[in-house]
Amino acid sequence: MTSYSSTLLKLLDERGYIHQLTDAAAFDALAAREPVSAYIGFDATASSLHVGSLVQIMMLRRLQQSGHRPIVLMGGGTTKVGDPSGKDESRKLLTEEQINANIAGIRRVFERFLTFGDGPNDAMMVNNADWLDRLEYIPFLRDVGRHFTINRMLTFDSVRLRLDREQPLTFLEFNYMILQAYDFLELSRRAGCRAQMGGSDQWGNIVNGIELGRRVDGAELFGVTTPLITTADGAKMGKTAQGAVWLDEQLLSPYDYWQFWRNTQDADVGRFLRLFTDVPVDEVARLEALPGAEINQAKIVLATEATAMLHGRDAAQKAEQAAAETFAGRGASADLPTLRTGGSIAVLSALTGLGFCASNGEAKRKIAEGAVKLDDQAVSDPALQISIGDAPVKLSLGKKKHGLLVR
Known part of the structure; x- marks a missing residue:
């Protein structure tokens, strides 16, 4: 260290955020x-961010916790172009x-993690459409474009990897890195911004x-820049079989x-407790050292603290209680994910729903493996039609996925 x-930088370093520094x-x-x-930039490609953006959100939170001012740059302008980084095709x-x-939806996410206002270290949100939409093409090429060489731009991973795979890269996207660089210049002028933060894939753009x-x-x-966050088995953090882990309830x-x-x-x-919660580092060290099955207590702390930060303490405690009731076999909690059925549903539709x-x-494969249960009873027939009366029916897949089927 x-x-x-x-x-x-002490805080960012001890909690594992630093990959590269200029x-x-x-x-x-x-x-x-x-x-x-x-600042960190976020393009507005969806109505919410997902957990893949959480390390960047937490970087801004750490900035504010240290007495500095976080700037959330929304890409109202660059979203119209599309960042080619890590993409095989045009957005x-x-x-x-x-x-x-989308920007309005994303702001609601940031309000859970940052304090916005007019104070010296209050967060601010700005939109790069405020200056990019007003650019005149020829003056921009003369004043800004002359500082970029095609030779160097072709060496950037976001460009080189697309070309290596023989995937088309439009001239529109090729301009993205110039526009991002110009954002930094504008924020320096408008807001006295001195640093840009981002994922390791943004190093060249920064x-x-x-x-x-x-x-x-x-x-x-x-x-x-922050390191690429992967899980212990090498998978990209936040990728699940069910899709994106959204930050919107x-x-x-x-x-x-x-x-x-x-x-x-x-x-x-331990790593995720440091990155994604405010649990003190000495307590993290204690939790990650728990032996054997006791490590599950650390996982519960991680789940509850991360959920409380996003959805509030009450929602986090309800989720923890619902899980405890389910895993203890004391019936189905009303706080489990719920699917309305109209009174009847096929078990396959319930599992996908x-x-x-x-x-x-x-x-069908999960049923054949014996992994599916209705009210804790194994399901063996993939053609099963489930009837639901006044009481909800608990549907389980394995030991950790549980939901309620209601009329």
Whole structure:
């Protein structure tokens, strides 16, 4: 672990957020000397963010906890272009109305993690459409485009990997890295922003912005990236068989969010407690050292604390209680995910409707494996039609997935 003098970098380092830093000594000295404004950009491609964006959200939270000012940059302009990083094909283009609706939904997520306002370290949300939509093409090419070479742009992973796979890269997308660099320049001018943070795949784009700020304004800017968050088995964190783990209760219930964290692998518990909760690091060290089956207590703390941060303490405690009641075999809790059936439903439809299985074929395989239960009784017939009366019926897949079927 590197020795830093600023509260910010000490916190980021001890909790595992730092992958790369530009001029670490100078940024550390700046953060120790005065409040720093730093930003992360988020494109508005959906009505909510998912857990894959959570490490970036938490970076902004750590920034604010350290007395600095987080800037949430919404890509109202860049969403119209599409970031080619990590993509094999062009992103679907959205209308301005769809983008604005998505930004409104995403802001509700950030309000759970950050304090917005007018104070010196209160978070602010800005939209790059405010300046990108007003750019004039020829002046932009002359003033900004001349600082970028095609030679270098072709070496960037976001471009090179697409070309290596012989996937088309449109001129529209090719401009993305220039627009992102220009965002950093504008935020430096408008908000005194000194640093850009992001995932490791954004390193090249961040460095572009730093160099543009130096060449055009003589500004001293900095960059910080986080490591790619993978699980102990090498999978990308947040990817599940049921799809994205959304940060909006309309898209994923607090109970299902709690269960996502509860299902963390033993080897990941300590790291995820540091990254995704405010549990003190000395307590994390104690929890991750619990022996044998006691590590499940650490997983419950992780699930409850992560859920409380997003959905509130009451929802987190209800989810924890619902899980305890279910796993203890004391019946079905009303806080489990629920599927309305109209009084009757096929077991295959119930399994896919609750999101336990991605297809009828997968549901049939799970039944054949003996993994499906109705009110704790094994189901063996994939053609079973379930009748629901006044009382709900509990449907289970394995030991950890449970839902209610109601009339």
